[in-house]
Structures are given as C-alpha cells and as structure tokens.
Amino acid sequence: MADREDVAPAHPLPSAGSRLATPAFRAVLVAAVALVAVTGRGQQPAMPVAKPWDAVLICSFNIQVFGEAKMAKREVVEVLARVARKFDIVAIQEVRAKSDEVVPSFVRAVNADGSQYHYVIGPREGRTVSKEQYTFVYDTRRIEVDASSLGVVPNPSNALHRPPMHVRFRTRIQPAEMAFTFWLVDIHTDPDEVPSELQALSTVFQQMQALRPDEDDVIVLGDLNAGPPEFTAFKRIPGIGWAVSGTTTNTRRSKTYDNLIFSQPQTSEYLGTWGVFDLQNAFGLPLEKALEVSDHNPVWAAFYPAEHRGQSAGFMAAQPATVR
Amino acid sequence: MTADQPDEMASLAARLESKDADDRTAAAEKLAQAGEAAAPAAIPLVRACGDADERVREWAVAALEELGPPPDDVIATLATLATGSVPLAAYWAVTLLGRAGQAAAGTAGVLADCLASGDAAVAQRAAWALGKLGPAAAVAREQLRAAAQSADPRLARLAVEALAASGGA
Numbered sequence: 001m002a003d004r005e006d007v008a009p010a011h012p013l014p015s016a017g018s019r020l021a022t023p024a025f026r027a028v029l030v031a032a033v034a035l036v037a038v039t040g041r042g043q044q045p046a047m048p049v050a051k052p053w054d055a056v057l058i059c060s061f062n063i064q065v066f067g068e069a070k071m072a073k074r075e076v077v078e079v080l081a082r083v084a085r086k087f088d089i090v091a092i093q094e095v096r097a098k099s100d101e102v103v104p105s106f107v108r109a110v111n112a113d114g115s116q117y118h119y120v121i122g123p124r125e126g127r128t129v130s131k132e133q134y135t136f137v138y139d140t141r142r143i144e145v146d147a148s149s150l151g152v153v154p155n156p157s158n159a160l161h162r163p164p165m166h167v168r169f170r171t172r173i174q175p176a177e178m179a180f181t182f183w184l185v186d187i188h189t190d191p192d193e194v195p196s197e198l199q200a201l202s203t204v205f206q207q208m209q210a211l212r213p214d215e216d217d218v219i220v221l222g223d224l225n226a227g228p229p230e231f232t233a234f235k236r237i238p239g240i241g242w243a244v245s246g247t248t249t250n251t252r253r254s255k256t257y258d259n260l261i262f263s264q265p266q267t268s269e270y271l272g273t274w275g276v277f278d279l280q281n282a283f284g285l286p287l288e289k290a291l292e293v294s295d296h297n298p299v300w301a302a303f304y305p306a307e308h309r310g311q312s313a314g315f316m317a318a319q320p321a322t323v324r
Numbered sequence: 325m326t327a328d329q330p331d332e333m334a335s336l337a338a339r340l341e342s343k344d345a346d347d348r349t350a351a352a353e354k355l356a357q358a359g360e361a362a363a364p365a366a367i368p369l370v371r372a373c374g375d376a377d378e379r380v381r382e383w384a385v386a387a388l389e390e391l392g393p394p395p396d397d398v399i400a401t402l403a404t405l406a407t408g409s410v411p412l413a414a415y416w417a418v419t420l421l422g423r424a425g426q427a428a429a430g431t432a433g434v435l436a437d438c439l440a441s442g443d444a445a446v447a448q449r450a451a452w453a454l455g456k457l458g459p460a461a462a463v464a465r466e467q468l469r470a471a472a473q474s475a476d477p478r479l480a481r482l483a484v485e486a487l488a489a490s491g492g493a
Contacts, residue, residue, distance in 0.1 A: 064356065065386045069349055069379045096382045127445040128415050130373075130385045158448075158478035191389055192419060193452065252359060291357040295390070 051088065051142065055271055055302040056171050056180060059087035060258055062188065062223040062296035067097035071105055079283055079293050081109040084117065086277070087300060088142045089169060093188035093223050095121070095133035103135050116140045120150055122165035122186075127158075134165035134186040134222075144170050146181075153185070153207070159200035161190035164222070166208060168215060171305040178306045180269050182217035183208050191225040195233075198226060202233035205240075205261070216266040223296060227256030239265040243274035243301035251279060251290050251297055258299040273302040330364065337365035340384075345377040352383035359390045366394040367401050370417050374410035381412065388416045393423040403431040406450075411443040418446060422453030429460030436464035439471045444479070447471070451482035454490070461490035468492075 051057060063070070063080065070076055084090050084106075095102060103119050110117045118140050124131035138145070149168035153160070164187040171179045185208055189197040201220060208218040227245075234240050241264040249258040262270065277298040279290040336358075339351035352372055355362040362369065365387070372384035394402060402424075405417035418438055421428040435457070438450035451471055454461040461468070468490070471483035 065353070065382050067379065067382060069353065069383070094386075096386075098378055127448070128385075128412050130382060130412060156477075157481070158476075192422065254359075288357075295357060295359070 051086075051139075052302075053173060054304065055273070056089075056142065056173065056305045057087045057300055057302055058184070058219065058221070058260065059083075059090045059277070059298050059300040060093070060186075060221040060223070060260060061090050061298040062093040062258060062294060064094055064294045064296065066092065066095045066106075067102055068099055071102055073292065075289075076293050077106065077109050079279070079285075080106065081112065082283075083277065083279075083298055084110045084137055085113070085115055087139075087298075088171075089136055089138040089184065090298070091184055091186040091221050092135045092137060093132065093186065095135055096131070103133075103137070107137060110137065120145055120167055122150075122152055125152070125162040127161055132162055132188060134162075134188070136165075136167055136169075136184065136186065138169065142172050144172055146170065149183075153204050157200075160187075160197055160204075161193070162188050164201070164204060164220070168212075173305040180217070180303060180305050180307050181215060182219055182267070182269075182303075183211075183215060185218065185220045185222075187220060187222035187224065189223065189225045194224070194226045194230065198224065198231065199233040202237060205234070206237065209263070209266070217262070217269070219260055219262045219267065221258075221260040221299075223258050225257050228259070231261070234261060237263070239263045241270075243270075244276065244299050247276055249276050249297055249299050251287070251293075251295050253278075258296055260299065260301045267303070268308045269304040269306075271302040271304055275300055333358065333362060333364050336362075337368040340365075340368045340372045340375075340380070345375075345380065348372070348375060349377060349379040349383060352380050352387060356383045356386035356390065358387070360392040362387050362391045363393070363395055366391060366420055367398050367405070370402065370405050370413050370420070373413040373416055374408075385412070385416070388419070393425070393427075394420040396424070396427050399424055399428050399431060402428075403434045406431070406434055406438055406446075411441075411446055414438070414441065414443065414446045415449055418449045418453050422449070422456040425456045426458065426460065428453075429457055432457055432460050432463045435461075436467040439464070439467045439479075439483070444476060448476070448479045448482055451479055451486050455482060455486035456489075457486075458489050459491050461486055462492055465490060465492045 103121055107117050107119050119135050119137045121135040122133050124133055146168040152165055153163045155163040164185045166185045168183050170181045205220050243260040249256050279293050336351045336354050342348050355365050369384045369387050375381050402417045402420050406414050408414050421431050435450045435454050439447050441447045454464050468483045468487045472480050474480045
C-alpha cells in the first residue's frame with residue numbers, strides 16, 4: 001500500500017467568535033504550518049509529513065467495531081498502526097470486544113517499528129449488551145498522562161448513551177513548566193439521539209472547563225454523528241469553535257460526523273491547522289478496502305506544545321507538578 | 325466493488341443464516357460497511373442481534389446503527405421482533421420503528437407494550453420511538469403517562485417528550 005502522505009493548506013478555525021492568536025504567536029503558527037505543509041491537493045486537508053517539534057497532533061478516529069475480528073486482519077492492523085504513528089494522540093471510539101487484549105495488541109503493532117506508544121482505556125459503556133470502550137493511544141516520547149485524571153463523565157440523567165471518557169495530557173516537547181496541558185474528552189454519540197446528546201455534551205464541556213482551576217483547555221473530540229450546522233447547543237458557549245468544517249469525515253465521503261471542539265479564547269494553542277486523513281488517498285486504497293479499516297476517516301488538529309498565555313484572563317493551565 | 329448493490333445485499337442477508345460463524349461475521353461486517361444501502365437487510369440484521377457469536381452481534385449492531393429508516397414493507401415484522409425475547413434484537417426493532425416515524429404509526433400499540441419491558445433500554449427506546457410517531461402515539465398516552473412517572477429518569481423524560489409529541493402533554 002502506498003503511503004502518499006499529502007498535505008493540504010491550513011484551514012482556519014470556523015469562528016463563533018474571534019481568533020485570539022497574537023502576531024508573534026501567528027508567526028510561530030505559520031512556521032509550524034510551513035513545516036508540515038508539503039503539497040496541496042484540492043480542498044481536502046490531509047496530514048502532516050512528520051511530527052513537528054512545534055506542534056502536537058491530536059487525532060480522533062472511530063475505528064468501526066474495533067475488536068478481535070478486525071485485529072485478525074493483518075493488512076487492516078498495519079494501516080491502523082501507520083495511522084496511529086502519524087499522531088501524538090489518537091482518541092479512538094468503538095472498541096467493541098469482550099476481550100481486553102484488543103487495544104494492547106494494537107499498541108504492540110504500533111510499536112513494532114520502534115515507536116513508543118502507550119494507551120489508556122475506559123470502561124465498557126452502553127445501554128444494551130453491546131458495549132463500547134474509548135481509548136487514547138499516545139506517543140510517550142512526546143506526550144504524558146496525568147494518571148489521576150482518567151475518568152468517565154458523570155451521567156446522572158442517563159442523557160448520554162456512552163458517557164465520554166476524559167483524560168488530562170501534557171506535552172513533553174517543551175519544558176514541563178511551559179508545556180501545553182489539556183483535557184481530552186472522547187465521545188461517540190448515539191446517532192438516534194444527536195440533538196439531546198449534543199445538548200448534554202455542551203454541558204459536559206462547561207463542566208470540564210470548571211473541573212480544575214488550573215486547567216482551562218478542554219477539547220471534546222470524537223464521532224458526534226453531526227456536523228457544525230447541528231452544533232446548536234455548543235454555539236451558545238461564547239468563543240466555542242471546532243476544527244473540521246466544510247468537508248466530509250466518513251470513508252464514503254458523504255457525511256461530516258467527526259470533529260474536535262474547543263474554546264478559542266482558552267485554547268489559543270490551536271494552530272489553525274487541521275485535516276481529515278482520507279484513508280483512500282493516504283494509502284491508495286479502493287473504497288472497499290478502506291471500509292475494512294473503518295467507515296470513518298481520522299480527523300486531526302495541531303496545537304502549539306507550549307501554553308499560550310496571551311489574552312485569556314485568569315489563564316492558569318500549567319500545573320506540571322500534578323501531571324505524572 | 326462495495327457491498328451496496330441490491331443483489332449483493334440479499335446475498336449478504338442470506339449469509340447471516342449461515343451455519344459458519346465466520347461466514348456470518350463476514351456478511352454482517354460487509355453489511356455494516358454498506359451504510360444505508362443495507363436497509364433491505366434490516367430484518368436479518370435485527371435477528372442477528374441474537375446470534376450466538378459475539379462478532380456477528382457486534383457487526384450487526386454496527387450495521388443497524390448506520391442503515392437509517394427501514395423499508396416500509398418490513399415494519400410489521402419489526403413490530404413482532406420488538407416484543408421478542410432477545411433484548412438486543414427488541415431494542416433494535418424498536419429503534420427502527422422509531423426511525424420509520426409516521427410510517428410505523430400502526431405499531432404504536434406494540435411500542436406501548438414495550439414501555440413495560442423488563443429491559444430498561446428497550447423500554448426507554450420505546451418511549452423515544454413513540455415520540456417519533458407524533459400524534460399516532462395518542463393511543464399509547466395511558467402507558468406514556470405511567471412511564472412519565474417512572475423512577476428511571478431517562479424513561480420518564482422520554483415519555484414526557486412522547487406525550488408532548490402526541491399532542492397530549
């Protein structure tokens with residue numbers, strides 16, 4: 001399988017408010033974009049060539065029915081592993097297996113080339129006997145986890161079919177005292193109850209913002225089963241923005257389901273660079289083969305790896321002593 | 325070629341009855357990859373939720389998540405499956421009836437019975453589905469009012485919403 005690794009021009013964050021990047025920060029941002037952008041291909045954003053020193057690449061990937069049957073397909077696992085190696089963190093949805101061995105086995109496949117990825121995984125969730133798990137697979141050379149931060153969002157009114165998993169990360173690319181720290185909140189919504197789930201998720205977002213006084217960066221990412229026009233509840237949050245817009249995210253290129261949502265004023269580390277990693281284009285796969293990998297393409301966004309203390313009053317995200 | 329041709333859908337649906345679990349798994353996986361084109365296989369997929377093999381069940385669920393509203397001509401069969409003994413199959417039958425909306429108006433009574441299911445997910449989904457039926461859910465108001473008093477907050481909320489949709493809040 002060919003790995004073309006094309007890259008399209010950077011895309012701006014769709015704005016529900018104004019961007020807050022300062023001129024100096026924009027200069028760094030442009031440098032980062034220049035580092036990763038090699039060739040444009042139409043309007044379809046693709047993917048950085050290599051992990052840059054001045055950007056952390058965060059990905060969301062719904063790996064449809066990620067279980068033993070999928071792991072038994074060597075070619076599929078190889079594609080999945082190559083995808084994972086492109087990113088610093090991959091937030092995965094749809095781990096579906098009674099076995100606990102699926103994700104460890106996958107991480108071993110990722111690390112087969114000498115990479116040093118690790119993972120954290122949540123409990124099985126869902127209202128029926130068909131359960132799913134969230135997992136974050138991350139590059140330990142560039143990312144570390146606050147081990148005390150792993151958890152599942154409380155769901156007292158049972159508004160969410162699969163309550164999101166939250167984990168707090170810190171980049172290792174920068175010195176600890178200035179490294180970018182952030183919450184990731186992994187979600188796979190119920191396609192039959194999208195409006196009410198997005199309403200609940202917008203509340204979760206705000207609860208996560210308030211969870212720790214020393215952390216204001218919250219990134220909700222996953223398979224939302226909805227695109228930006230349906231983000232009504234989120235749009236009520238001042239400054240909210242999202243990475244993916246104006247393109248499709250499923251493998252059939254017909255729907256926009258996957259995204260990364262965050263506050264623009266708070267998460268000013270966002271570099272304005274995002275993409276949909278089109279499995280067909282990236283690996284030269286026909287649709288049928290790409291669908292064996294997943295019915296979703298990975299989506300990603302780039303963030304500056306140091307805390308940006310520019311214009312957010314009361315900004316106090318970095319508390320490295322609490323991150324292990 | 326992807327598995328979205330009618331003949332191939334029928335073939336895949338038939339393979340869900342195979343005696344070979346690997347073959348059933350492969351068929352369910354192909355149907356899950358077909359998206360909305362798998363709608364003609366709705367009934368076999370719901371039945372596959374009761375398969376003995378976990379892999380078949382999981383791929384069947386994945387297919388059902390993506391296939392959208394069912395064809396009108398399978399609604400009566402879905403109503404039968406909604407009251408079946410396999411909770412996961414009942415859950416998906418009820419879900420598809422809800423997706424059918426007005427086309428499933430004649431199943432409001434069945435869905436009302438499902439409100440009393442011993443499986444919480446089925447009962448909750450039945451309330452959701454009745455909400456999708458709109459005024460046709462009026463025949464279920466008595467059961468919906470009872471559900472609206474449930475100690476299960478999700479069931480209660482969905483029942484209230486269904487009552488409102490039926491015009492009888």
